[in-house]
Amino acid sequence: VRLALEAAGADYIDVARGAQADGLGVPALRALLREAGGFNPQFAPPFLKDGRLLIGQTAAILLHLGERHRLAPKSTAGRLWTQQIQLTITDLVDEAHDVHHPVSSALYYEDQKVAAAQRATDFRQRRIPKYVGWFERILSGKTKAKHRLVGARLTYADLSLFQAVDGLRYAFPRAMKRILKGAPQVAAHHRATAERPRIVAYLASERRLPFNENGVFRHYPELDA
């Protein structure tokens, strides 16, 4: 979501990560949710507030940003195809989370290491290659703009693929090195997206949170191979 806002050059405030001294942070986020809570209570972060709209679920937020900031085609076919790719990236990201939390998100990783090791093997050997292979087919099937998943312009699906590949490279550096060797278009897509001026500026800024072991993409060396 942050990548989409940055790529669009949108003016936004990251409420949850702001300082309480500035009237931001978790209390401000709670107030914002309470205010809108009557009409549409929220299930889980992230949320986007845009004027009177309050939207939850990453893929729904991106669906909106795609229309609002021209990060998706306008045609029905192009719009749905972009969202379809997004939902498949969402599935991949969910699976990346479940690798370190296969039994329960309420337990520590340390309390589910046996199942995590099994799931990691399956994820590296079968699931990542299946997803990356699909992205490679999409990019290879294009006759032009092979560094974009949909059409010739950047879409939110490109940004999400960038983020997913970045996260997977952080979490599974050895496996991803191997897998990306067999997926040159996905690797080229990642490089091309990283070189866009607004993305370069964002990645170098303090607004970009480094990957860490509290997030979705976690580097536990024992889960990589």
Place this chain on the structure above:
Amino acid sequence: VRLALEAAGADYIDVARGAQADGLGVPALRALLREAGGFNPQFAPPFLKDGRLLIGQTAAILLHLGERHRLAPKSTAGRLWTQQIQLTITDLVDEAHDVHHPVSSALYYEDQKVAAAQRATDFRQRRIPKYVGWFERILSGKTKAKHRLVGARLTYADLSLFQAVDGLRYAFPRAMKRILKGAPQVAAHHRATAERPRIVAYLASERRLPFNENGVFRHYPELDA
């Protein structure tokens, strides 16, 4: 997806489940995917073909059916809210699957029973109540049409909630009996949706596939309590 098509009274063909003698079944599905495969290769079923459109990912298919068959509001806020609820139901359904396959979808349930038992406990005690509690809050917060998640008309989110509750009741009858006692609006929503004439007809027809132990919702008594 079938429920949405049935509720809309749409004319559709279930290609994968049709007879090969009628030119349907898996070979016909493969041909259909090959035909469209150049432009947009597909990752996993289900797929909807509507004229020249080929759409994958349940939530994207429903987004389209919502617009095409008036199973969602037209306003931006209503459209996004319906999709947001759908994506949360999708998450619930994915978790229901991962209960019996916490380690790998490529292994049999019998080969991951230990992790499945742990995940089932977490799912019954923490996750289902969290999801059902959220649906209950949405329905309770409405001033009218409390048997509809969004506005006064039936949406695809209503049909998906119906299907999810139906599946959970099949898979976890004991836990769901308990949980639905604490969520009277969700229970009433389920009954009201089941009573719609087109849904009654569909549920009684051969087009409705009974829940079974090859699907997402599986009844393994040892995972219920």
